[in-house]
Amino acid sequence: MKRIVSLIVLVGVLMSLLAACGSTPAASPTAAPATAAPATAEATAEATAEATAEATETAEATPAAMTVVEYILATAAGMTPEAAAALGTIKIASQSPLSGDQSALGTGIRNGVELAIEQANTALAGSGVEIAFAPFDDQAQPEVGSANAKNIVSDPDILCTVGHLNSGVALASLPDYSNANLVMISPANTNPKITESGYANAFRVVGRDDLQGPIGARFAQESGVKTVYILHDKTDYGQGVAEFFKLEAEKLGIEVLAFEGTDEKSDFSSILTNIQAANPDMIYFGGLYPQAGPLLRQARDRGIMAQFLGPDGLDSPELAKLAGDALEGTFYTTVAAPVSQFPNAAQYATDYTTKFNGAAPPFSAQAYDSAAFCQAAIVTAAVEANGKPTREQVLAAMKSLPALSGITGTYSFSEKGDPNPATYYIFSTNSDPALWDQNELTSKIESAPPTE
Amino acid sequence: MVAEANVSKQNLQRQRTLQTLRTVFMPLGQLLLFIVGSAAVLGLIVVVVAFFLSRSDPKIMQTAIAILPQVMIDGMVRGFLFATIALGYTMVYGVLEFINFAHGEIFMVGGFVGAGVAYLLMQWGLLSTLPWIVFIVIAIVMGMTVSGLLAMATERVAYRPLRNSPRLVPLISAIGMSLVLQDVVRLIATSSPLGFNARFETPNFGKPFQIASIPLGERAIPVQISPKAVIFIVAAMLMLLALNYLVNATRLGKAIRAVAQDRATASLMGINVNQIISLTFLIGGALGGAAGVLFGMNIGTVNPYMGFIPGLKAFTAAVLGGIGNITGAMVGGIVLGFLEAFVASYLSLFTGGAFSGASYADIAAFSILILILIFRPEGLLGESTTQKV
Numbered sequence: 001m002k003r004i005v006s007l008i009v010l011v012g013v014l015m016s017l018l019a020a021c022g023s024t025p026a027a028s029p030t031a032a033p034a035t036a037a038p039a040t041a042e043a044t045a046e047a048t049a050e051a052t053a054e055a056t057e058t059a060e061a062t063p064a065a066m067t068v069v070e071y072i073l074a075t076a077a078g079m080t081p082e083a084a085a086a087l088g089t090i091k092i093a094s095q096s097p098l099s100g101d102q103s104a105l106g107t108g109i110r111n112g113v114e115l116a117i118e119q120a121n122t123a124l125a126g127s128g129v130e131i132a133f134a135p136f137d138d139q140a141q142p143e144v145g146s147a148n149a150k151n152i153v154s155d156p157d158i159l160c161t162v163g164h165l166n167s168g169v170a171l172a173s174l175p176d177y178s179n180a181n182l183v184m185i186s187p188a189n190t191n192p193k194i195t196e197s198g199y200a201n202a203f204r205v206v207g208r209d210d211l212q213g214p215i216g217a218r219f220a221q222e223s224g225v226k227t228v229y230i231l232h233d234k235t236d237y238g239q240g241v242a243e244f245f246k247l248e249a250e251k252l253g254i255e256v257l258a259f260e261g262t263d264e265k266s267d268f269s270s271i272l273t274n275i276q277a278a279n280p281d282m283i284y285f286g287g288l289y290p291q292a293g294p295l296l297r298q299a300r301d302r303g304i305m306a307q308f309l310g311p312d313g314l315d316s317p318e319l320a321k322l323a324g325d326a327l328e329g330t331f332y333t334t335v336a337a338p339v340s341q342f343p344n345a346a347q348y349a350t351d352y353t354t355k356f357n358g359a360a361p362p363f364s365a366q367a368y369d370s371a372a373f374c375q376a377a378i379v380t381a382a383v384e385a386n387g388k389p390t391r392e393q394v395l396a397a398m399k400s401l402p403a404l405s406g407i408t409g410t411y412s413f414s415e416k417g418d419p420n421p422a423t424y425y426i427f428s429t430n431s432d433p434a435l436w437d438q439n440e441l442t443s444k445i446e447s448a449p450p451t452e
Numbered sequence: 453m454v455a456e457a458n459v460s461k462q463n464l465q466r467q468r469t470l471q472t473l474r475t476v477f478m479p480l481g482q483l484l485l486f487i488v489g490s491a492a493v494l495g496l497i498v499v500v501v502a503f504f505l506s507r508s509d510p511k512i513m514q515t516a517i518a519i520l521p522q523v524m525i526d527g528m529v530r531g532f533l534f535a536t537i538a539l540g541y542t543m544v545y546g547v548l549e550f551i552n553f554a555h556g557e558i559f560m561v562g563g564f565v566g567a568g569v570a571y572l573l574m575q576w577g578l579l580s581t582l583p584w585i586v587f588i589v590i591a592i593v594m595g596m597t598v599s600g601l602l603a604m605a606t607e608r609v610a611y612r613p614l615r616n617s618p619r620l621v622p623l624i625s626a627i628g629m630s631l632v633l634q635d636v637v638r639l640i641a642t643s644s645p646l647g648f649n650a651r652f653e654t655p656n657f658g659k660p661f662q663i664a665s666i667p668l669g670e671r672a673i674p675v676q677i678s679p680k681a682v683i684f685i686v687a688a689m690l691m692l693l694a695l696n697y698l699v700n701a702t703r704l705g706k707a708i709r710a711v712a713q714d715r716a717t718a719s720l721m722g723i724n725v726n727q728i729i730s731l732t733f734l735i736g737g738a739l740g741g742a743a744g745v746l747f748g749m750n751i752g753t754v755n756p757y758m759g760f761i762p763g764l765k766a767f768t769a770a771v772l773g774g775i776g777n778i779t780g781a782m783v784g785g786i787v788l789g790f791l792e793a794f795v796a797s798y799l800s801l802f803t804g805g806a807f808s809g810a811s812y813a814d815i816a817a818f819s820i821l822i823l824i825l826i827f828r829p830e831g832l833l834g835e836s837t838t839q840k841v
Contacts, residue, residue, distance in 0.1 A: 258800060260800060261808050262808075265761075266751045266753070267530060267751055269526040269529065269530065270523070270792070270796035270810065273522045273523055273797050274801075276519075276673060290649045290755065293649065294751050294752050297753075298752070318647070321647070321651055
């Protein structure tokens with residue numbers, strides 16, 4: 001009898017657990033892709049086209065980098081009518097999570113690409129070039145991304161892909177793109193492996209994780225730091241960033257007092273005793289916010305007031321929740337800045353809001369630029385091929401593009417596909433979790449990709 | 453005659469009270485002895501090593517001495533953490549000869565309950581107005597209640613039906629329970645305003661107490677202990693006293709000891725064995741819950757997986773002290789805490805930065821533990837038995 005009762009209790013507990021698990025995904029927000037209101041969209045596109053046309057005239061005087069849109073227009077003007085007629089359908093694909101808990105960012109990427117294609121089509125209206133858009137949902141899962149990639153390469157009209165949000169997904173899909181010589185431009189992947197794995201077709205418009213360390217060291221030097229105490233969390237990410245920070249800091253003449261790893265998550269007293277004895281100007285922490293929060297709190301409680309710097313693992317409102325007031329004097333480096341940080345993206349931000357009824361999320365401006373570079377490469381290749389280009393020709397054109405300025409910065413691509421220069425941002429933190437988006441930009445450092 | 457009988461009765465009474473006091477307070481003395489002892493031994497080792505190393509670099513000696521008092525305090529706070537969790541392991545082992553691997557999770561639940569209480573108080577605007585002692589009492593009582601009842605429920609659901617099966621079976625069940633509890637708490641936490649990494653709000657306890665200040669070069673290194681750590685230590689000592697009193701001087705304690713010695717015979721003497729085992733889990737769980745609240749308060753954050761590592765180390769501490777022995781659990785915790793703090797703070801200094809102390813602290817501390825256990829397999833205070841888990 002008792003056994004039966006406890007069996008029933010156990011089954012009941014398991015059932016409720018399952019039920020609770022089942023209900024979580026449904027509860028998580030699925031950002032509905034905003035459906036465009038056609039009338040307003042056209043109006044905006046026309047307005048933009050006019051604006052761009054004007055811009056083209058004024059910009060000719062300055063020898064500074066051409067904007068991508070100007071480049072596309074100028075190149076398309078050189079196309080023969082026969083070539084334009086032979087183009088047929090050309091598509092640009094996007095891959096990003098459109099469902100699941102990362103869909104807010106993923107939808108932003110899709111929308112950014114859509115906006116870029118739409119605006120370019122309007123601008124190119126007379127030339128006979130029209131590009132179609134094929135969005136894919138990678139669900140932030142490597143296997144889904146890879147399956148989509150097989151679909152994408154089997155469509156001969158797709159000549160360029162913009163994606164992904166997650167480096168893991170991009171790395172799973174890259175072999176398929178690479179076999180088909182299909183260009184992939186990533187608006188968000190910061191993992192060094194994207195361009196370091198020997199894929200000739202991988203490009204990105206954002207910086208690399210492995211430069212966050214050196215950038216942090218340069219920031220430390222700029223802010224007058226003489227001695228630094230380096231901690232890391234013994235993970236690939238944390239220790240990697242911390243080691244690069246250390247190398248650069250030593251090169252810049254900053255004294256490294258210690259380099260310690262710890263997987264302690266809660267009680268940092270032993271480490272803090274050593275820090276107190278060493279009395280550094282700055283503590284660099286290579287790791288993530290769940291560890292950094294209590295570490296900071298306990299450090300400030302003990303009266304350790306050194307500056308605190310970390311990589312983008314600290315970039316989360318959770319950090320503000322965990323550390324609260326202890327965040328004073330805390331900075332983090334990141335490759336992703338909100339759209340408001342790009343002076344040239346103001347027009348984009350308004351266009352985005354009109355078309356999609358919401359503020360442009362991070363990485364969507366980069367997606368817009370990625371799509372623009374795609375178009376530039378396609379148009380260049382089309383002119384050279386005097387008709388519909390092959391993927392190989394698009395790839396070759398991509399590699400030969402001059403330095404062009406998009407809305408997030410001026411880029412040319414290194415041999416490996418990294419942007420040159422990439423911009424890195426240093427933010428100072430805000431102790432109110434609700435205001436995390438308004439963290440103040442402390443410094444902006446441009447850096448060329450590593451050549452080795 | 454009557455008067456004489458009365459006198460001898462009084463004498464007997466007094467003797468008994470004295471004996472009770474002795475059994476209750478003796479462990480505290482033992483504990484203090486071990487604290488002072490391990491601090492002195494480890495401190496001496498540090499000074500000797502620093503002396504030999506300082507021939508090449510005189511700065512090592514200075515730094516080593518300057519941080520020594522602070523390291524001892526760190527070690528003591530850490531030790532009391534392991535000690536309070538180890539009490540729960542040792543209680544259950546003493547009675548059932550069974551290692552309750554879900555105890556680390558019971559500890560974590562206590563921390564979460566404390567964080568929840570603090571969160572609610574803050575929402576009601578009471579946190580800053582409430583006297584700190586009231587806050588601590590409320591949080592600890594709530595944590596003890598929930599954790600104690602949870603431990604009791606765990607025993608009822610996952611261990612009692614398996615009591616007569618081979619020893620490994622309840623052990624596996626305990627590991628399963630530990631995983632279940634982690635994820636149930638994660639589920640509850642992430643769907644509540646606390647979130648996965650929950651902040652443990654506290655009233656303002658003020659600045660750490662500055663005990664001394666040691667000059668190092670042109671600077672002074674403070675020796676300090678935070679008010680939260682003091683509360684932790686005081687509460688842990690009170691817990692030890694209360695537990696000792698309960699086990700050694702009450703009828704319930706007598707029943708627990710009887711069940712621990714021989715379940716069948718105890719049952720023949722009219723002790724309800726199931727009830728006593730339930731109560732043992734309740735007490736052990738409540739102690740774990742209190743430790744969770746105090747720990748969460750001390751470090752400022754709690755998360756659903758925070759119980760695993762301290763639980764494992766507390767189990768080690770219980771074995772080191774002699775599992776089944778209450779004072780032994782405390783002593784084992786203290787020794788382990790000291791070892792970790794010393795290794796973490798000095799390894800890097802003594803190896804010239806070649807080995808990061810914080811990352812090798814566990815390895816070094818556990819190597820020393822293995823050594824101690826090779827020479828004293830029954831643990832520091834344990835009696836030698838042939839029983840094995």
